[in-house]
Amino acid sequence: MDGPGATELRPIDTDLLDALLHPQAATVAVVTTPGGPARRGRPALPPAGFTAASFTAVSLEPPVVSFCLASATVSWPAVARAEHVAVHLFAAGQQGAARALAAGRPDRFAAGPGWSPGPFGVPLVDGALAVLLCRVTHRVPAGDHAVVIAAPLALGGGRHGAPPLRDRGAFSAA
Numbered sequence: 001m002d003g004p005g006a007t008e009l010r011p012i013d014t015d016l017l018d019a020l021l022h023p024q025a026a027t028v029a030v031v032t033t034p035g036g037p038a039r040r041g042r043p044a045l046p047p048a049g050f051t052a053a054s055f056t057a058v059s060l061e062p063p064v065v066s067f068c069l070a071s072a073t074v075s076w077p078a079v080a081r082a083e084h085v086a087v088h089l090f091a092a093g094q095q096g097a098a099r100a101l102a103a104g105r106p107d108r109f110a111a112g113p114g115w116s117p118g119p120f121g122v123p124l125v126d127g128a129l130a131v132l133l134c135r136v137t138h139r140v141p142a143g144d145h146a147v148v149i150a151a152p153l154a155l156g157g158g159r160h161g162a163p164p165l166r167d168r169g170a171f172s173a174a
Contacts, residue, residue, distance in 0.1 A: 028090040029055035030128075031067055033075075033082040034121035047123045048078035055087060063152045065134060068145045076146070084120040084135055085150060088128040119154070131156040 029052045035045040052067040065087060069079055079085070118124035119133060134150035 029067065030088045030090055030125060031055075031069075031079075031085050032088065032115075032123040032125060033078050033085045034117075034123065035078055036081050045078045045081065047121075048075035048082075049123060049125070050075040052087070058149065064137075064149060065132060065152060066147055066149045068142070068147050070145050071141070072144065079136075079146075079148060080139065082136055084122050084133065084153075085148070086118060086122045086124055087132040087134060087150075088125050089130040090125075091127060091129045124156075129157070 030049060031052050032047065032049040035047045038044040050069065050073065052069065055067045056065065058064040058066050067087065069076060114126040115123045116126070122133060124131060132152045133154040133156070134152050136148060136150050138147075138149040140147040140149065
């Protein structure tokens with residue numbers, strides 16, 4: 001392509017790619033999954049919770065959602081074994097809870113927000129705008145992440161209000 005207004009394309013540089021994609025604002029989605037008992041030489045896993053790198057509706061008929069998670073995180077072993085997860089769409093004012101669950105500690109629920117065990121042992125975080133209880137159907141490796149595809153089984157609404165947005169790695173009002 002030549003001429004005025006032509007787009008210059010350059011080889012991928014990961015720092016530049018991160019700078020281009022990071023500013024995209026997104027709804028704060030927190031995923032929780034139960035831990036698991038020790039089995040076949042694998043250690044027991046504590047419940048996991050994390051702020052999803054991305055969350056999206058894939059299909060309405062049948063209902064399917066997806067989220068991404070870096071496979072090097074402390075939450076990945078629990079997600080890799082989980083049959084069920086909960087996706088929480090947080091409300092404004094829950095930034096502290098999102099930060100607690102985004103911390104890189106395996107004991108996130110010990111000092112984190114109020115929560116209770118839900119169906120299948122999935123932790124449910126109190127006060128979310130919406131909660132989707134999902135059955136994991138696929139885990140697709142994608143670079144240093146995995147795309148987790150899940151079928152919503154139940155929907156819960158917590159409260160009304162505007163969701164916070166994650167913008168450039170920080171939380172802001174919608």
